Amino acid sequence: MTVPSSLHQRILADIGQKIVSGEWPPGHRIPFEHELTEQYGCSRMTVNKALTHLAKSGLIERRKRSGSFVARPRSQAAVLEIHDIRTEVEALGLPYRYSLSSLTQRLAETPQDATAGFSNAVPLLDIACRHFAGDAPFCLEERLISLEAVPEAADQSFADTAPGAWLISHVPWSTAEHTIRAVAADRATARLLDVPPNTACLVVERRTWSGGLPVTRVRLTYPGTSHAVVARFTPEG
Template sequence: MSESETKGSLHEAIRSGIEDKILSGAWPPGHRIPSELELGRQYGCSRMTVSKAVTELARAGLILRKRKIGSVVLPQRSQNAILEIHDVRDEVLAQGKSYRYDLLERSERAVTTAERKGAGLGARHRVVALRCMHLADEIPFCLEERIINPVVVPEARTEEFARISPSPWLIEHVPWSEAEHRISAGNADAARAADLRIAKGAACLIIERRTWKLGMLVTHVRFTYPASGFVLQARFKPRATQE
């Protein structure tokens, strides 16, 4: 094995080892992780290799690096991203409207070709599939279509999701290490138009999100909002200095 390959494997081992302790809860928020010198001795590598792994963990929002103090674990339910993992219920209530959630369909099935794209799932992989409706003042507000990976979230196989929507349930049960948002515009096909009680071809805003834990897909969800009633708003502060 070449020197660069050795450094790469050590860097991955350090990052994965720390990430696993954080996401498993072994190192709770506020826990001070070992210093770079201590980690270097533990893994038998240079401080530069350790620093690279720790820097990536800080960029992922798992830890906060503080000069003269060291690195501490950040709360994993409080995200720094502008588009945070949130509950549609909060969106509806923020508009001063009443909220209701309906489970339209729940099944366990093989993953589709489209769902496998970029998700790292095999052709025979099975997922928990959900279709849910969120209503504001009894009017369809958002259609949620989601798959959950039961390999990472085995509890999803027994959860009915009849009384609680998937987002708050997942936030409660599964810490995640990485997320991807995709926002686009589209037109409602016949099935989605019927669910949302809008005309076929009506303009919609679509938000897709995937989350991973330790490199494995947790969930992939598509939220479809009738464009006429949706406003995207974010309030945020400058990110705190990491050094």
């Protein structure tokens, strides 16, 4: 039996309208293929073709053995800019929420601290927090702040204000360095980002200095399917 192309287009239009209108928000599960087959009275091949088209257009995500879900909006961050994560979330038209996971004061003493540029025994704030877009985790932030460079940070609880936003508004920086990696989420990271273990994640590591003194090292981990890093260049004279 030949299925009219108009039926394929009808499935695309119906699902697309529910997504674009917000009736089906990011993360909403699309009806299973057999459910759509019954609803539209067509073959499973026709439904599969429509869902494949929607996945290629970025409107839905197809997960093996789990089904299809409305995709989260894809955010972009400029490589050479330092800005508040809240700005990234609000640019997507989604409500922003911040949650502090842990905050401790300690001395720089590990090889990782030295690699980050902190001298041995320099007092540090060690902070972990999460940023949300709607109900979904958007970014995991793991940050070290030098109390030698920013002693006033020791008086901050960071219970309501993210450390990145506070630093942007209080501490001028003179130099920044970005390192970008693709990393498979371990179990702890996957749990915090609410994604399956081994999900591809985009990790942006940033170090900043003020007058030659290291200020902060931050590791920002985003689910790779929902974030992109963008850079714009111009040719030198």
